[in-house]
Amino acid sequence: MSFTGINWFKYSSPQAFHPLAGRMIPWFSAAALVLIGVGLYIGFFVAPTDFQQGDAYRIIFVHVPAAWMSMFLYVIMAAWAGLGLGLNARPSFMMAQAIAPTGAMFTFLALLTGSMWGKPTWGAWWVWDARLTSELILLFQYIGIILLRASIDDLRRADRASAVFALVGVVNVPIIYFSVRWWNTLHQGASVSMTASPKMAATMVTAMLVMTLGFWMYSIAVTLARMRCVIVERERQPAWGKNASIQEVAEAR
């Protein structure tokens, strides 16, 4: 695996990953700040008003990237959980654990901004259509995974139970994404997709993609920071950092 001259597996050990994450966090945080700043500027000052919704549509620059991230992060979390189950690897479970709160935050943000967008355009804060309901279920999945992990004291069992939960829940992601195509919904279809040219003005798409990149950088920075906490919390080793007393060793075990 050393085709780049770097032993990547070195970083799969928490002891090596902890300082690496610490070095990477400032870079990703700075990138997130710059990209979100630029994205919001383009979205609010450069992008034109919409022909039917006026300025109300501008919430799309937060809503759509947040909704994308909520789904991306779930898939990534489930992938780490599956890897953890397959390899019996603690760091994979830790990654899944570190991603969950950020995913839940973006899901909540997508629901909140969607609600704020729905009132002026549709005329309702909330409707029980397939898109909105499946996204709400995703929020409950995130919360359920976090709670399930927290409710089991034995770390190995907590890891495995929440990983199975995360993997089972991954079926909801394609349901959310395709809900507007499979069923008729109040929610409009996708403006930007892999298969068709965007159905929005170019500056609007730019703002949305820059915001998405910014949210990615933010997610990575926050996940790494949380990962460091998780590592320290779970891998308290007596030889870590300072000379530990016998009492501290006993506590860590």
Place this chain on the structure above:
Amino acid sequence: MKPRHKRFILIGLGLIALAVASMLVLNAFQSNLVFFFTPTQVANAEVPKGRGFRIGGMVENGSLTREGDGLTVHFVVTDLAKRVPVTFKGILPDLFKEGKGVVAQGQLGADGTFLASEVLAKHDENYMPPEAADALAKAKTAGAQSSRTLVVNPR
């Protein structure tokens, strides 16, 4: 085969089984998952009887009329195949317009008029500056559809 390969195969098989199961469940609940019924479904009597439901489609051009009280409105919802006249007393959402999408909740009257208790505007996924929209409107012949999800094709 190493134990970890076995575990990955098990996880993969589990996910496939789960995907198949959820596809079957979603298929079974297909009719319950739709948010609204189309005018064609209303015409074919495929809508629930005796209870409220939602109809969705496009507000037919030139069909919007207001009564003297300023609150009661009449309009026609169409999916370009069938039409359903709708009566609604209340405040319409800002984006409610002729030629645009609408979803109305209510009950079908005996005379075939849909008595709506709530009207929601359904906008499409196209966003553009007003100038571009004007140019597009001039270039486009009337009746052409700009969105695949605004008016659901009759099935």
